[in-house]
Amino acid sequence: MGALARGMPVSRPAVSQHLKVLKDAGLVADRPQGRNRVYYLDPHGLGALRRWLDQFWDEALENFRAEVERKPRQQKEPR
Amino acid sequence: MTAITLAPVRKSVRVKAAPAHAFEVFTARMGTWWPREMKIVTAPLKTVVVEPRAGGRWYERGEDGAEANLGKVLAWEPPHRVVMSWEINQHWRPDATVRAEVEVNFIADGPDLTIVEVEHRKLEVLGAEAGASVRERVDSGWPRVLEHFKAAVDA
Numbered sequence: 001m002g003a004l005a006r007g008m009p010v011s012r013p014a015v016s017q018h019l020k021v022l023k024d025a026g027l028v029a030d031r032p033q034g035r036n037r038v039y040y041l042d043p044h045g046l047g048a049l050r051r052w053l054d055q056f057w058d059e060a061l062e063n064f065r066a067e068v069e070r071k072p073r074q075q076k077e078p079r
Numbered sequence: 080m081t082a083i084t085l086a087p088v089r090k091s092v093r094v095k096a097a098p099a100h101a102f103e104v105f106t107a108r109m110g111t112w113w114p115r116e117m118k119i120v121t122a123p124l125k126t127v128v129v130e131p132r133a134g135g136r137w138y139e140r141g142e143d144g145a146e147a148n149l150g151k152v153l154a155w156e157p158p159h160r161v162v163m164s165w166e167i168n169q170h171w172r173p174d175a176t177v178r179a180e181v182e183v184n185f186i187a188d189g190p191d192l193t194i195v196e197v198e199h200r201k202l203e204v205l206g207a208e209a210g211a212s213v214r215e216r217v218d219s220g221w222p223r224v225l226e227h228f229k230a231a232v233d234a
Contacts, residue, residue: 046085049169050202054088056117057197061092063112064195068094068104 002036023047087200094193098185101193102158105183106131119147119173129163131155137163148173153180160184169205179204 005012019039022028029047030039094101104112110126118124120141127149130136135152154162162182168174179201186194 046203046205049205050085050088053199053202054090056114057088057090057199059114060112060117061090061195061197063114064105065092065094067108067112068096068101 085202087198087202089196089198091194091196093188094195095191096193097158097191098187098193099158101195102161102185105185105195106157106161117171119149119167119171120145129161131157148175150181154182158185165199177204 002012005015019028019030023030023039028039030037032038096104106129109129110124113124113127115124118139118141120139120143122141122143122145125140125142127139128137130152133152133155135155137149137152139147139149141147148166150164150166152161152163154160160183162180165179165181166173166175166177167179168177179199182198182200184196186196188194
């Protein structure tokens with residue numbers, strides 16, 4: 001990221017903010033490399049898909065936990 | 080072109096039940112907890128079926144009786160482990176060329192406590208066109224879905 005910021009007429013925090021927007025949009029992804037973060041293009045937007053599935057499983061497992069811990073007589077039979 | 084790999088989605092939840100019960104609810108009762116909005120069938124979702132054997136089907140059934148494949152059971156090891164292929168593409172349609180995987184492990188964590196670990200992996204096989212349509216869904220669709228979930232769960 002430092003290398004990107006050096007080439008820009010804006011502050012390093014501003015570059016960081018812009019990268020975050022690009023990352024949230026699934027256009028770039030990043031990985032740590034030593035003390036730095038290396039950003040790379042994610043042309044297929046797969047990062048966004050991954051985040052979507054990440055949230056999907058959060059919701060699914062919370063529903064699952066509630067169902068497992070339901071008292072047996074309250075358990076819903078599949079209709 | 081550089082191959083892109085994606086880190087697997089890893090989730091775990093600790094439930095107050097023995098592994099056998101957790102396994103039973105996860106598989107035989109998937110239709111009771113699967114998020115209603117995440118469906119492929121056109122009609123309202125009736126249930127989600129995991130056939131209890133390696134090679135079994137994993138599919139949704141709508142209220143109208145129509146079925147849609149989610150994947151196949153790759154490993155069936157009750158009450159410890161189940162692995163399923165995830166054959167859903169980035170447009171949320173059945174696609175047998177997609178072979179992502181969902182592995183679920185049920186780990187006893189004391190009497191009547193189980194840690195359920197889910198790993199959704201090989202996500203990069205979901206395809207090279209995942210861009211615009213998925214981003215659109217993530218940006219606009221998912222928050223609305225979450226609100227529906229919350230309303231249903233809190234009710």
